[in-house]
Amino acid sequence: MKFEVLTIFPEIIECYIKHGVLGKALNKGIVEVKVYNLRDFTSDKHKKVDDYPYGGGAGMVMQIEPFYNAIMHLKADEKPRKLVLLSPQGRKFTQKLAQKFMEESKAMVLICGRYEGIDERVKAFVDEEVSIGDYVLSGGELAALVIIDSVVRLIPGALGDELSAVEDSFMKGFLDYPHYTRPEDFKGMKVPEVLLSGDHKKIALWRKRQALKNTLKNRPDLLKNLSPEDMRILKELC
Numbered sequence: 001m002k003f004e005v006l007t008i009f010p011e012i013i014e015c016y017i018k019h020g021v022l023g024k025a026l027n028k029g030i031v032e033v034k035v036y037n038l039r040d041f042t043s044d045k046h047k048k049v050d051d052y053p054y055g056g057g058a059g060m061v062m063q064i065e066p067f068y069n070a071i072m073h074l075k076a077d078e079k080p081r082k083l084v085l086l087s088p089q090g091r092k093f094t095q096k097l098a099q100k101f102m103e104e105s106k107a108m109v110l111i112c113g114r115y116e117g118i119d120e121r122v123k124a125f126v127d128e129e130v131s132i133g134d135y136v137l138s139g140g141e142l143a144a145l146v147i148i149d150s151v152v153r154l155i156p157g158a159l160g161d162e163l164s165a166v167e168d169s170f171m172k173g174f175l176d177y178p179h180y181t182r183p184e185d186f187k188g189m190k191v192p193e194v195l196l197s198g199d200h201k202k203i204a205l206w207r208k209r210q211a212l213k214n215t216l217k218n219r220p221d222l223l224k225n226l227s228p229e230d231m232r233i234l235k236e237l238c
Ligand SMILES: NC(=O)c1ccno1
Pocket: 086, 087, 088, 130, 131, 132, 133, 134, 135, 136, 137, 138, 139, 140, 143
């Protein structure tokens, strides 16, 4: 899978992708990330990318020309790619959308705005607008990294243990179970006995109960499509 990121701060993206799961996936050749500086697609000597907003108002707006030139440059190879603009006005990014992007898109262009926003006409050249949450960031770069990170984790072979992604929160429609590792007793804070029992059936049931308990407490909105078995366990908790 290939990600192409349009930004005025390439170093934000380049720094993050070197580490962890993403770094390993890049080294394995499972994913490719190319970052383009929008300033390289400007036509003035000062590499200006923004201007004052028509109609007045605070702040500056990013001009359409660098985005247009960069998108046309990418499209010159005529390969299919999904163009996604990161913005607070977009549709909500979820684990389900991450799965959809991984399954359906071989290549994605992630378009990062800055300042007060970007010229509305840029949206004529994108496939969709996506928001990672109901808050405003200083730019789209963090949102682009969230999408890259969450999608790459789902690519077969990206994680050391294929099960990790499946076990992650939200993949099953509820939050993850609690995790513990050595030491068994840390200042009197003990690992739950069941996890030391070796009884995998009991451990699985305990983990499911804990996951449902956490979800009921923190994200009851996720408890929509539980299986009859999970619903039975949930009812025992109420
Ligand atoms: N909420 C967001 O996804 C976002 C992107 C850029 N600014 O905010």
